[in-house]
Amino acid sequence: MNTIRVLSEKVAIRIAAGEVIDRPSSVVRELIDNSIDAGATRIAVRIGRGGRSVIRVSDDGVGMPKDDLLLCIERHATSKIRDLDDLYNINTLGFRGEALASIAAVSRLTITTRPKGSLTGFRLKMAGGKLESIDEVGxxxxxxxxxxxxxxxxxxxxxxxxxxxxETDNVIDVFTRIALGFENIQFLLETEEKVLLNLPRSKELIPRLSLVLGRKVAEQMLSSSGRMDGVKITAYIGSPDFARSRADRVYVYVNRRNIRDAMITKAIIEGYGQRLMKGLYPQVVLFIDAEPSMVDVNVHPAKQEVRFQDSAGLFRKIVQVIDTGLGKTLTQYPVETARTRHEHVGEPVQISWQETMPGSVSDILATSPEDYGAEIPRSSLLDEEVRLLGQLNSTYILCEGREGLIIIDQHAAHERVLYDKLMKAINESSLEVQTLLLPRTIEVSVREKRVLEENREVLLELGIEVEDFGGQAILLRAIPSILENADWELLISQLISILEQNRVRREVLLDHVIAVLACHGAIRAGDRLTDSEMESLLQQLNEAALPTNCPHGRPVLRKITYYELEKMFKRVI
Structure with a gap:
């Protein structure tokens, strides 16, 4: 049986270091926090090999005298708190006095500092937690x-x-999350090869949002605020049009400290309500300014989780702030989902064929035969002869079959058709690509640009050619001809989200990306179709490999039998 022993100081500090520092981005976070607490107005971060070889953080803060320099590398040495009561009145990002000691224990550390007003500075060197030297330097x-x-x-x-x-991507994420909370500080992030992010100081948050999230996203953001006892909430709310499949663009700050909190994320989503498609996450920047005594930040080694005194009340207030903000100008957001398409419930519905604008839907539904009769032939989809009735609410195609009414979602149907066409063309290397006479400039974040560069070959295989245009912009030079009418700014944003989270086999990745391409290229709910356009779509759907579902799994059609209709009207019991 093993006996209980007291760990040596060396082992204990390395265990503690593992709780605070687990990767290069943890080092970057702790060092930037220290710079902010030191009153810096300019913070520069330089990394080599993702931070594995070198991390260098410089600032123009207050600096440290020699005595403080020697103390800062000791465990639990801090200028932020003095006694237990101070733990419940924390106004700084750092407070435990663990970061530098933990970093020093697992690296070769050099600190050079000069206090404001002093003529000279000092340089301290350590390796593996052992002090090697401390010298006076300029x-x-x-x-x-x-x-x-x-x-x-x-x-x-x-x-x-x-x-x-x-690891570089992780550093970019941490750096970005901190920088969004302090627009009054200039932030610079660079590798040994190039500058990744240069964020000038700003009096307002919007310029910082534009540089980090992209101009188009920032321009459409709405601001909303609210108060409860001792708490002020300010939200910058992104359009549901720019929703993503991950919550990586939900930024939450408590007294300017970036945190990750599932409860707050849930409140934000609840605030969007039916404006947001299920399974997607919005782009939101949320600031919670609270009395320090109302928030406990000492609950997680990395200080990324907090505990609120009134979490239930905060949840309700966040929901209200988001809902109120979106309610101001809801018409700005033409988002159409299955839950928001019923503007005319209770009004008589007219079923009719209507002409479309030349060169719009007709071009998208490029028909094969010159003309189709009113009847659709027997097929694997309908397995019966049907008669086209018309279009309902510019969203559904209605047909009469042998057994009753057939309702087809026009967007889901066309999505399936385009998916099959794209997949077939790619597999047969016959995809038609259109080179743009006027390449489109699209703004992306630094991280998004890296994702596009890393997946350049996959994009070319899909007929999409992008090129670095400097700064936070790319040039879109070529696209698949079949998708020329797509909203490419929005499409590129969603493609990046797919590429980021699908580090998988090429076949799986292509399947996900092609599904997104098909969704964006398809006709939409609200597009009016002529009878020939509807017949063309049905004919193409009949030839699809899996006509009953769109590539994302949604049903393409529903049937209501004559018997079910008769029961509705009490003609049978």
Whole structure:
């Protein structure tokens, strides 16, 4: 039987370091927090190999005298709190005094600092938690922290690090999340090869939002605010048009500290209600300013979780703030889902064929035969002869079959047709590509641009050619001809989301991407179709491999039998 022993200081500090520092992005977060607490107006971060080889964070903050420099590397040495009561009145990002000691224990650490008003500075060097030297040096005011060879003395932790590319993405995410909360500070992020993000100081948040989220997303954001006892909530609410399949663009700040909180994310989604398609997440930046005594930030080693005094009340208030903000100008958001298409419930419905604008839906529904009769031939889809009745609410195609009424979702039907056409063309290397005479400029974030660059070959296979246009812009040079009418800014945004989360086999990735392409290229709910256009769509649907469902699994059609209709009208019991 093993006996209980007290751990050595060396082992204890490495265990503690593992709780606070688990990857390069953790180092970046802790060092930036320190710079902000030091009153910096400019913070620059430089990384090598995703932070595995070097992380360098410099600032123009207050700096440290020699005595504080020696103390800052000791465990639980902090200027932020003095006693237990201070834990419930925290106004800074850091407060435990663990970060620098933890970083020093698992790296080669150099700190160069010069206090404001001092003529000289000091440089401290450590390796594996051991002090090597401290010297007087000339340096600018502020502090520079350089971390080299992270986890060099903890091989088990080092082998769990991801590729430099993935670690760089993690650093970009952490850097971005902090920078969005402090628009009054200039932030610079660069690798050994290039500048990734340069965010100038700003008096307003919108310029910062434009640089991080993209101009188009930021321009359509709505602002909304509300108050409850001791708490102010301010939300910048993105259009449902730019919703994503992940919650990576939900930014939540409590007293400017970025946190991740499932309860708050749920409240945001509930605030969107039926404006947001199920399974998608909006782009939202939410600030919660609360009395420090109402928030407990000392519940997680990385300080990314907090506990609220009145979480139920906060939940309700966030829902209200989001709902109120969206309610101001709901007409700005032409989002149509199955839950929001019934504007005329209770009014008589007229079923009719209506002419479309030249060159719109007719072009999308490129017909094969010159003309179709009123009857659709027997097929694998309908398995019976049907008669076209018309269009309902510019969304559904109505047909009469042998057994009753057939209702077809025109968007889902065309989505299935386009998916099959795209998949067939790609598999047979016969996809028609249209080179744009005037390439389109699309704004993306730094991280999104990296995703596009990494998946360039996949995009080319899909007939999509993009090119770096400097800064936070790309040029769209070529697209599949079949999708020339798609909203490519929105489509590129959703493609990036798919590419980011699908690091899987090429076949699986292509399937996901083609489904998104088909969705964006298809006719929409609200598009009026002529009888020939509806007949053309039905004929093409009959030839689809899986005509009963769209590529995302939604049903394409529903049948109501004559017997069910007779029961509705009490003609039979």
């Amino acid at each position: 340096s600018p005011e502020g502090t520079v922290v350089e971390v080299r060879d992270l986890f060099y003395n903890v091989p088990a932790r080092r082998k769990f690090l991801r590729t430099p590319r993935t």
